[in-house]
Amino acid sequence: MxxxxxxxxxxxxxxxxxxxxxxxxxxxxxxxxxxxxxxxxxxxxxxxxxxxxxxxxxxxxxxxxxxxxxxxxxxxxxxxxxxxxxxxxxxxxxxxxxxxxxxxxxxxxxxxxxxxxxxxxxxxxxxxxxxxxxxxIENNLSENEQLILAGRLKIDAGKRQVWVNTREIELTAAEFDLLWLLAEQKGQITDREELHKKIFRLEYDGLDRNIDIRVSRLRKKLGDDPKHPELIKTVRGQGYILAD
Missing domain, CATH: 3.40.50.2300 (Response regulator)
Known part of the structure; x- marks a missing residue:
């Protein structure tokens, strides 16, 4: 080597x-x-x-x-x-x-x-x-910028905590990062390439399934029905939307 x-x-x-x-x-x-x-x-x-x-x-x-x-x-x-x-x-x-x-x-x-x-x-x-x-670095954001509400979700970037209604959800660092990226553009499509580049700092080859698998795991933890998701919705051929 x-x-x-x-x-x-x-x-x-x-x-x-x-x-x-x-x-x-x-x-x-x-x-x-x-x-x-x-x-x-x-x-x-x-x-x-x-x-x-x-x-x-x-x-x-x-x-x-x-x-x-x-x-x-x-x-x-x-x-x-x-x-x-x-x-x-x-x-x-x-x-x-x-x-x-x-x-x-x-x-x-x-x-x-x-x-x-x-x-x-x-x-x-x-x-x-x-x-x-x-x-x-993100943890140094102001308190208002750290908190995002999206439907039943409450996401606190400073404390890196997530709640569905009043129930706190335990997420890994990678899962939280993915959710926060979606939350920053809630109500809008975030494409797979953008998510892949921001999370892995590597170019997306169009075949890597890491993002899809992570979203699936994230839905499971959030209690989001994979067949009819309400929180994280799939836009076929484009990416994902976190419901507003």
């Missing part, structure tokens, strides 16, 4: 990342590459120990293999989503759409297949961390 000379967003204090991967040789290559690019990588090989490692190292991002000893990556992701708000990138050697959908429905923020292209991995990591950085 060659070093990418683009500087990381923080060179003085390396950004902590947790890599959960049982292929030791692959893990060593990834660790070396990411370390050279300004990250502090903690490595765990066993799925059962991954949850403890998150508490111990407080990573800003997790790279999680699906096939793991002890506890598979999908189960780890599901358990972590109860308490871990940061980005989770899933890795797998299996080229199977079912695994991709399952990983995203469990709360993963991205999905990369093996063999891993180091520069692509780095681009995904930086895109997700930039999103986290932008969240902090």
């Amino acid at each position: 060659q070093q990418d000379n683009q500087p990381n967003q923080s060179e003085e204090v390396p950004t902590p990342i947790l890599l959960v991967e049982d292929d030791v040789k692959l893990a060593e290559l990834v660790i070396t590459f990411l370390t050279k690019n300004g990250f502090q990588v903690h490595h765990e090989v066993n799925g059962l120990h991954a949850i403890e490692a998150v508490s111990e190292h407080a990573p800003q991002l997790i790279i999680l293999d699906i096939m793991l000893p002890g506890l598979d990556g999908l189960s780890v992701c599901r358990k972590l989503r109860d308490s871990y708000p940061g980005p989770i990138l899933m890795l797998t050697a299996l080229n199977d759409d079912i695994d991709e959908v399952a990983g995203l429905e469990m709360g993963a923020d991205g999905y990369l297949g093996k063999p891993i292209k180091p520069r692509v991995l780095l681009a995904h990591i930086r895109a997700h961390l930039r999103r986290i950085s932008l969240q902090r």
Whole structure:
């Protein structure tokens, strides 16, 4: 692997990342590459120990293999989503759409297949961390700008809280970001390309289903009927509308 000379967003204090991967040789290559690019990588090989490692190292991002000893990556992701708000990138050697959908429905923020292209991995990591950085900037908005009402929804950007009627809904960081982007243009169509670029900071290829899967998961949490949604409506061939 060659070093990418683009500087990381923080060179003085390396950004902590947790890599959960049982292929030791692959893990060593990834660790070396990411370390050279300004990250502090903690490595765990066993799925059962991954949850403890998150508490111990407080990573800003997790790279999680699906096939793991002890506890598979999908189960780890599901358990972590109860308490871990940061980005989770899933890795797998299996080229199977079912695994991709399952990983995203469990709360993963991205999905990369093996063999891993180091520069692509780095681009995904930086895109997700930039999103986290932008969240902090958005939290400095005035109180009036932070609160959006949309039908039965109340969305507070400052506190990153969401309510349906009076019931608070627990969302992951990625789910909240998606909902907030829709809320900022409530009553108007927000196209998939715009959502994809703002969330992933990557160009949309027209085939990626990440946004659609995230919307489906978001509807489920909000109690929105997927067949006849009232809150987040689909505009075929264009994008989505958050009802006003």
